[in-house]
Amino acid sequence: MSTYSLGIDIGGTTTKFGIVNSKGEIIAQDRIPTNEHEVVEDFIEDLYVKLMPMIDKVGGTKNFIGIGVGAPNGNIYSGTIEYAPNLKWKGIIPIADLMEKKFGLPTKLTNDANAAAVGEMMYGCTKNMKHFITITLGTGVGSGIVIDGKIVVGHDGFAGELGHTIIRPGGRAHKSTGMLGSLEAYASATGVRETAIELLTQHPEQESLLRNYTINELTSEAVFDCAMQGDTIANHIFEFTGQILGESLANFVMFSSPEAIVLFGGLTKAGALLLNPTRRHMEANLLPIFQNKVKLLFSELKEADAAILGASALIW
Amino acid sequence: MSTYSLGIDIGGTTTKFGIVNSKGEIIAQDRIPTNEHEVVEDFIEDLYVKLMPMIDKVGGTKNFIGIGVGAPNGNIYSGTIEYAPNLKWKGIIPIADLMEKKFGLPTKLTNDANAAAVGEMMYGCTKNMKHFITITLGTGVGSGIVIDGKIVVGHDGFAGELGHTIIRPGGRAHKSTGMLGSLEAYASATGVRETAIELLTQHPEQESLLRNYTINELTSEAVFDCAMQGDTIANHIFEFTGQILGESLANFVMFSSPEAIVLFGGLTKAGALLLNPTRRHMEANLLPIFQNKVKLLFSELKEADAAILGASALIW
Numbered sequence: 322m323s324t325y326s327l328g329i330d331i332g333g334t335t336t337k338f339g340i341v342n343s344k345g346e347i348i349a350q351d352r353i354p355t356n357e358h359e360v361v362e363d364f365i366e367d368l369y370v371k372l373m374p375m376i377d378k379v380g381g382t383k384n385f386i387g388i389g390v391g392a393p394n395g396n397i398y399s400g401t402i403e404y405a406p407n408l409k410w411k412g413i414i415p416i417a418d419l420m421e422k423k424f425g426l427p428t429k430l431t432n433d434a435n436a437a438a439v440g441e442m443m444y445g446c447t448k449n450m451k452h453f454i455t456i457t458l459g460t461g462v463g464s465g466i467v468i469d470g471k472i473v474v475g476h477d478g479f480a481g482e483l484g485h486t487i488i489r490p491g492g493r494a495h496k497s498t499g500m501l502g503s504l505e506a507y508a509s510a511t512g513v514r515e516t517a518i519e520l521l522t523q524h525p526e527q528e529s530l531l532r533n534y535t536i537n538e539l540t541s542e543a544v545f546d547c548a549m550q551g552d553t554i555a556n557h558i559f560e561f562t563g564q565i566l567g568e569s570l571a572n573f574v575m576f577s578s579p580e581a582i583v584l585f586g587g588l589t590k591a592g593a594l595l596l597n598p599t600r601r602h603m604e605a606n607l608l609p610i611f612q613n614k615v616k617l618l619f620s621e622l623k624e625a626d627a628a629i630l631g632a633s634a635l636i637w
Numbered sequence: 638m639s640t641y642s643l644g645i646d647i648g649g650t651t652t653k654f655g656i657v658n659s660k661g662e663i664i665a666q667d668r669i670p671t672n673e674h675e676v677v678e679d680f681i682e683d684l685y686v687k688l689m690p691m692i693d694k695v696g697g698t699k700n701f702i703g704i705g706v707g708a709p710n711g712n713i714y715s716g717t718i719e720y721a722p723n724l725k726w727k728g729i730i731p732i733a734d735l736m737e738k739k740f741g742l743p744t745k746l747t748n749d750a751n752a753a754a755v756g757e758m759m760y761g762c763t764k765n766m767k768h769f770i771t772i773t774l775g776t777g778v779g780s781g782i783v784i785d786g787k788i789v790v791g792h793d794g795f796a797g798e799l800g801h802t803i804i805r806p807g808g809r810a811h812k813s814t815g816m817l818g819s820l821e822a823y824a825s826a827t828g829v830r831e832t833a834i835e836l837l838t839q840h841p842e843q844e845s846l847l848r849n850y851t852i853n854e855l856t857s858e859a860v861f862d863c864a865m866q867g868d869t870i871a872n873h874i875f876e877f878t879g880q881i882l883g884e885s886l887a888n889f890v891m892f893s894s895p896e897a898i899v900l901f902g903g904l905t906k907a908g909a910l911l912l913n914p915t916r917r918h919m920e921a922n923l924l925p926i927f928q929n930k931v932k933l934l935f936s937e938l939k940e941a942d943a944a945i946l947g948a949s950a951l952i953w
Binding site for chain 2: 573
């Protein structure tokens, strides 16, 4: 009897994977670096070597219903990763096919952010919701949109790229897409760092604890530490980040009217420092019929867990 | 046998209604003013007086399967119109219930823009599409979003208010919502008129045919006429309107990845003058995976027909 599934979360830097039982518990997990493999076949070989002993421990592949994979630009229709800017493997990578052949198990692929949303829906704080949006505030900004209990993938499988929506037309250039004023250029760990550098440069007269950090040390964590110590510029950075995020969330709410928006990822460690301005600016930019309705939540799942659980759930 | 349905489109100024046969043909139609009735019961009485002779002509209500109504802020879940800013009837209006009692026919309600999208899906240029967005560029900007062949209504029935999404944060104030920089403040007939007044005021030195119009005559039609005669400012107005609209459409595409966006309404009479800059700015603000994929179409249905057909289709 097939009682397990494999969940694999391919990130730009690290690939995390786990064996999930039918209760949605990760009973074993590990990770490998993603971008050390010039060709995808070597990456899959590496995964295989790590995973087979774990699989054998629970009785071999015959006990598995299949594999679910979340990956950047992963397409649920075709099972291919297409032109992912953060991965070494260029062009169209038939990852689902390659995995099926290697492991002899049916494999489903989706976008990594969508996989996290599925994990949240099955095991997290939106367990009983049919309409919600997840936003991952990490190095970049990822998103998963759920409408009527289903992930929105659009006509071609690529829907839900909310991090790349434009919120400041003509604004800050995105380092890798080149687009001007996208959400990701501001409301990500990278964006917070850039806002810090901008403000420190534009206001040389203003004292700040942030000036004690070298340019390399000036991370979103450093900004958080300084803000907690009452530093004015550091607090202003979170206020500004929350404003941009809140305005974007208001636009998303007026699109799909979700019951909740769930925030994941590194930046959420800032807690109320980020949540308060985000909520305030979201509400201020909503039509009255949407105001004071949308729950703004932090995920209760560990980010890695959500992605592994979500990926594994694709196959159930 | 029930072979007809009633489609009713309640607009801010005019209510249009028609009898639709099972082939999706409007076999009779008429209209009454919407905002002459202080209480909604008088409005329904008026509708009844106009409709009953039309209904009797095709054999009476026994031949009708039901009534579909499209209305601003119409909620498909509750059958109520809720706090519609452009209607005289304030608060929550149980229009579906009132119609059912008056006509003795089952009644379904939805948002007017959603009804138009249903009409387009059943009888228009998106007949075979499961993922598209309709945008009505009239006095205001309405929208209907279709994902997986279903209208997106969200957790509370109010999804799809794309005209109120913010595209110029801190920008032009919307006359009735007070919101700053929303799409509707620019890409509507009202918005085009305001852009004209702004540009003529800001550039007093620049000659323009538009200066021959009084402030009251300065409509979007006047701007179109002048643009067609080669007027620089008038052409710039459409370029600017298309830029704002195109940027907004790019954001919508990255949300739901539709196969097409269908434009309706008065402003579409401008044709290529509006379509070209809109398409250019949409493409320029899309991630590469979305570029050159989305069809940008003008509706093939008359606007009134789409709303009546769409409303009537709710009940089939």
